Amino acid sequence: MLKIKQLGLKFFSIRFYSSDAIRVRFAPSPTGYLHLGGLRTALYNFLFSKSKNGTFILxxxxxxxxxxxxxxxxxxVKDLTWAGIEIQEGPKVGGNYGPYIQSQRLDLYREQIEKLLNNGSxxxxFCTERRLDLLRREAIxxxxxxxxxxxxxxxxxEEIKKNLEKGEKYCVRFKLSSDVTSYEDLVYGKIxxxxxxxxxxxxxxxxxxxPTxxxxxxxxxxFMKISHVLRGLEWQISTTKHIQMYRAFGWDPPNFGHLPLLLNSDGTKLSKRQNDIKIAHFKEKGIFPLALLNYVVNAGGGFEKDLQQNVKMRIHTIDELANGFDITRLSTHSGRLMPELLFEFNQQELKRLLKNEHDEKELLKEVVSLLQEHFKKSSVDSNLQLDExxxxxxxxxxxxxxxxxxDLLKNDMLFLWTMPKSCKLKEHDINSITELLKELEVQDEFSREKxxxxxxxxxxxxxxxxxxxxKTLRSxxxxxxxxxxxxxxxxLLGKNSTLYRLRMGMKVNQS
Structure with missing residues (x-):
């Protein structure tokens, strides 16, 4: 740990860690569901730890x-797992530094608060809510x-002892010192x-x-030996306060890096009240996990120049994102989400998945499931063509x-899976289709060119x-x-289905 004094300011430098000591955490409050802002924080922590062979903790x-x-x-936990963010220590995973839910760590907090009370920090x-409210009103x-x-x-x-003996309601406050504290933010530099x-x-x-x-x-x-704290910019103003607490305990603080705000396309802040930024929403809408990660990454920087420039052109895997991640390249400006790019990324991910035999099989299963669910609720003829x-x-x-x-369930795609409604044919159309059937039956190659x-x-x-x-055949x-x-x-329909549909069209008009 290096300690530097400049201009009378107390300056806390970053600590240096070997790769195997890199430990980061994502620490959400269970007061709502994971949204894009939280996913971005979790993702950047995960990519940083993965790039350094470190540990990601929930x-x-x-x-x-x-x-x-x-x-x-x-x-x-489900949302993070779905997104491909591997939790190496956490509530459902365990680890050597648990429990990983704060309400289960109250004994530890009680022990530590006694240390601060005893050393005068x-x-x-005993101030009442009424007094605090009066202070607020007077200030305003x-x-x-x-x-x-x-x-x-x-x-x-003596006053404290009497109040405690009387059972007065109390909280515990930390004594802020009046000296100016500085630290080196991994993203924003000296703060x-x-x-x-x-x-x-x-x-x-x-x-x-x-505890608060x-x-x-x-x-x-x-106590969880966190080496780097990467969190939202809203916590930057609190970091000097946290460093004072570390100092009161005699502990070395971790490295701090604050992530710029993630904004809607119109420049407004993301809000938990926006249902369309919940991770579950994207999953329900058919967005692939990797497409969502690339979409989030596109709005914030943090990657080698070539990867950042090409990120719009193709999907990058988690390994590629981790290998290309560089915290010093994070933008200090707020990032804006570009919703129109989300579906481009999703299409690119679909193309990537289709190139892998295992992923392709999983997609086939998903399409079958989508079709069965859709037509279970639909009045469309459910004579489904679902062969692999x-x-x-x-x-x-x-x-x-x-x-x-x-999109395969849109109206203009439904013909791919089910028989169309019958159409009225004129006599000369019936004659032409009759002859067409004879010649199609002996066609060996059913490619579009032929x-x-x-x-x-x-x-x-x-x-x-x-x-x-x-026009008649299309109908x-x-x-x-x-x-x-x-x-x-x-x-697309294949020879057997094409012939079947033509015969059924003839049969309806001849009956």
């Missing part, structure tokens, strides 16, 4: 018991920033902030016995036409108008007025 900060959401912890505060009236006036800091030992000038002594143990974020997070980071070869053919054909698998030449030649031989006949085969060429449609 810690649940549930000290605000009044705001807990049932099932939020389980959903957080913290004190009991005087156009000042509301802050605690540190009244109880000056209580005598200097006089916290005591702007804030009153903060509560570190609430009246309900639970400011206290619990430094105790946990110390057909679905594989459709996926490879449609990869440049769709951005997510559910079929395109064959259909033109057939129309000439039958002396029928090619464009009108194609019989798909029930659509527009779509892929008839040759392409026949290739």
């Amino acid at each position: 810690r649940i900060e549930d000290t605000d018991q009044s705001r807990l959401v049932d099932g939020a912890i389980e959903q957080l 913290a004190y009991y505060c 009236k005087n156009r000042e920033v509301p802050k605690y006036d540190n009244k109880c800091r000056h209580l005598t030992t 200097t902030y006089d916290v005591a000038l702007n804030e009153g002594d903060p509560v570190i143990i609430k009246s309900d016995g639970y 974020y400011h206290f619990a997070n430094i105790v946990d980071d110390h 070869d057909h679905i594989r053919s459709i996926l490879h054909w449609s990869v440049n036409r769709i951005t997510k698998l559910s 079929l395109a030449k064959f259909l033109k030649k057939f129309a000439d031989q039958q002396n029928i108008k090619y464009s009108m006949f194609m 019989v085969l798909s029930g659509l007025k527009e779509g892929p060429s008839i040759a392409e449609m026949m290739e």
